[in-house]
Amino acid sequence: MNKQLDKFPEKSCTEESYALYILPVVDFRILLFDHQVLEKKSQFDKWAEHHVETVYNVSFPNILELAWFVASALLTIPVILTFKLYSTVF
The missing domain is CATH 1.20.5 (Single alpha-helices involved in coiled-coils or other helix-helix interfaces)
Structure with missing residues (x-):
């Protein structure tokens, strides 16, 4: 069965x-x-x-903080150069 x-x-x-x-x-x-x-x-x-x-291992938040710092520095450089170029032209 x-x-x-x-x-x-x-x-x-x-x-x-x-x-x-x-x-x-x-x-x-x-x-x-x-x-x-x-x-x-x-x-x-x-x-x-x-x-x-x-x-000592580099923790994940430290890597993100470093990447944010590098990205902000790289984005700031063109802004400064553009501002200097703009101020010299006018």
Whole structure:
């Protein structure tokens, strides 16, 4: 009749109780793994303080600010030259 019911039969009561029993053990192992990872990361951070040089990256807003400054300077130069040319003619 229904092929999905044939593929996945219902679990027995013993399987369900075993799954409920094993779940906290799995969660405990995951928490233990997370703790070990955090401990290793903190050890690496302590080591890196003395062994790794700090690299200063140019952030995105600084690049935009520099581009705006260059663009405004480039737009100002023709205006100044035009004003000087206009003032010398008249």
